[in-house]
Amino acid sequence: MTHGLAQRIRENIVLYGALAANLGIGVAKFVAAAITGSSSMLTEGVHSCVDSGNQILLLYGQHRAKRPPDAVHPFGYGRELYFWAFVVAILIFAVGAGVSVYEGYLHIVEPEELTDPLVNYIVLAIATVLEGSSWFLAMREFRASKGDAGWWQAIRRSKDPAGFIVLFEDSAALAGLVIAAIGVWASHAFADPRIDGIASIVIGLILGLVAVLLAREAKGLLIGERADPKVVETVRAIVAAHPAVSGVNHVRTIHTAPDAIFVAVSADFDDALTMGEGETLIETLEEQLRAAVPSLSSIYIRPEKRENAISDVAAYGMAG
Template identity: 40%
Template structure:
């Protein structure tokens, strides 16, 4: 994902939510509708979330330090995870609490009855523009992936977060409109409470999905299968490498991939020739996958017997890490 595309979507959502939050809160003060209060708090939470995403993107650009030699790219994941917590607590749980409170009061909307409907319709229009911006920016990087695949596989958290927030906001506005509309028609405040509860359940669900996805990114994800295959082809397509003994990848940030591999080189090569070969392989990897910015290649002499022995040890240990392994073999290659 380009940083510019994510920033445009965040700014569009921030501007929309600030304006919507103000109008919703005014509507709540005039009508006392719990749906309007829940929606105004939802918009305030969303505005804060967009601010957190912008802050995370800014802090992630800091230069590497001796204490953080790989930089701060993954800080964007930290702030995305905080967003999920804010959405869960401030948005979802508050709406559920307000629904419980309103259900016991069951007060209808007796004054300024036209205000909440007008505000909600205008909010739907404004939120739709924000959602459209997020969809357009996401389509630039989504490729052929479905929306579910894009949200699950995206390494940059901003667009999936904004997409889910905007989707939740639109559905929440519709639920609020139904709750308020039925309250105005029937005079029964239980409809308002039910709409508020539905908004709370919706926000909690979205927050849980975001938390699961950003937790995976925080723990560290490797490259997707297609990208791994591209890296493997780049390594083995030249004469410098006989085969890959084993390889691991890890995203250090949304736009920085670490590649570490033990490669088998022809026996009898001089150190100069091996160094030249490694440089050539690194150049091919970066050409094939520009996001692969940190590359470590360890040359070795491949031994089939050693590879089989290592495979037997790994099977016996059920994948446990074996301390003190030598450098003359490795895990079974591809």
């Protein structure tokens, strides 16, 4: 194994772990569904296939996002990952949730004869162990990255969709396994195979809810979100601290990738500065900003009088 390959595996351990788990689980679920005729097991098999495809798409998106800037895309391709994250959300909704609800409906309308549920229980137990392992990896990585922020706040602020998508998927998968187990048990306990179909529909509704939440987050990233407020304040403080800067008018940021930020600063420079001194000041500020916030991939500092900046902001607001 080359150093580069080993590095990629370490960086994407959550995605590779989830992919391996879902591939194994998916095969086992389909076998169990074929033997027992369980609707919820078939639904869970489709769920695992969709999840596997999602992890492959996210890995592909990460690979494409690392391409260097060029003449057509001067800020790079980092936001392509956000596009594939949105595609993943659509797939979960259209394929995962859609097939689950449809299959459950068919099983209610035309219930199949019950068979020995032992195979289902064995597969569900194995799937729970594998999904739990993947969920543990995703939870550990996300906990390490969220810092002191709350869970939901960290998800809303996260600019790397791979981490929270896998966490959402694995959480939905574990919930689906519990519901599938209850459906299989209740179908046999009450001698009514339609209950298994109802369980399949419930799993589909959970997947639909997860898809809507993921689509909402992915859409925000795709449109463009500002950097963390702490980053904005750090940039403002560094620029404002320079003696030759009379004041900072505004700091605007946008993520061009999970680890790349474009920042535009409007600052009021001392009127006594010459053109050459202003250029030197801008270079100094850029060096200080990159040292303090390495994720600043592009920095634009514009010397501007405060009154002009206020008029620009007002015009921008009216145009919006």
